[in-house]
Amino acid sequence: MALSKPNEVTLALVGRTGNGKSATGNSILQRNAFKSKVASGSITKKAELQQGVLGDGRGVNVLDTPGLFDFAVGSDNVSKKIANCINLAKDGIHAILLVLSVRSRFTEEEAEAIQVLRGLFGPKITDYLIIVFTGADVLEDDEATLQDYLDANCPQPLQEVLQLCKHRTALFNNKTKNAKKRASQINELIILVDKIFTENGGKPYTNELFLSLQEETKRQRKMKEEAELQALAKKETARLQEQMQKAYDAQLARVTETIESKLSGTISSLERELAETRQAHQNAVSHSHMAHQQAMNEIHALQHNLSAAHQEIERLRRPPPRPHRLCAIM
Ligand SMILES: Nc1nc2c(ncn2[C@@H]2O[C@H](COP(=O)(O)OP(=O)(O)O)[C@@H](O)[C@H]2O)c(=O)[nH]1
Ligand SMILES: [Mg+2]
Incomplete structure (x- = not known):
């Protein structure tokens, strides 16, 4: 029988x-495993795997990646780095946590x-995606829920991402010291991870999968x-054909005109x-009559x-x- 839960959970x-x-990673591991800093600029330079x-x-592995989103995207280098990251999680990744913050707007980048x-990874x-919103404390201060936040701040691209990951969202307050709260936010996340596990037939995201999907x-x-090239070639051929047809028509018109003018000269x-x-x-005829x-x-x-x-x-x-007788007498 297929497992309904992974024995050990690996999250990226x-x-x-x-x-x-990094702060979310620390919350999940319940210790300060990763450096989490206020300073801007990429703090995490290399992917790092920590266990808890x-x-x-159950054991949990958390893979903190350097700002994948900060890379100059589109280069082969990025996919190499991603492959290296995934390699760190030797048994594959059960869920990819896309961390967004309610304290900053969802950017176009x-x-x-x-x-x-x-x-890069394939659709x-x-x-495997879960959207984790950090800054729950900020919402709590405003007495707002994640839904309130999304109702007010959900640009089209974010809506699309949410739809793509079937609205799997988790909310984290990485500042709270409340143990019950800390435990419940982890639990809610892990419920989603286990759900993904079953939905993906117990198959974690592995490097092989990454490579084959890639x-x-x-x-x-x-x-x-x-x-696209074929369509372009077809379009180009059609354009050339049209051009040729036009040139042919013009030539024909010229030839017809020349022939017509020559013919009319000959006729006259x-x-x-x-x-x-x-x-x-x-x-x-009249000459012969006279003769x-x-x-x-x-x-x-x-x-x-x-x-x-x-x-x-x-x-x-x-x-x-x-x-006459008279004459005879003579
Ligand atoms: N108020 C608040 N600040 C947070 C929360 N999570 C992270 N931060 C802060 O956001 C900043 C960046 O966090 P960090 O974990 O280093 O972000 P990373 O670059 O994505 O790893 C740090 O100053 C954190 O203290 C949160 O839930 N609430
Ligand atoms: Mg970090």
């Missing part, structure tokens, strides 16, 4: 310097850092980049030639002359008329 503290990570015992007798963490990191994240990022010269030929033909008429006239004249000649011949052939 992350968050901006000054939010109270919980109220129910923090929202960004969470996205970076998700990018699965949120399955691989998966890298693979997904590569796929996304490739898809052909029309001109046709008109000239027609004129020549008409001239020839025909002249020939006919000449024939008529010849015929006339001929018949006159015939008549003359006829007349000449006729015998001369008989002389």
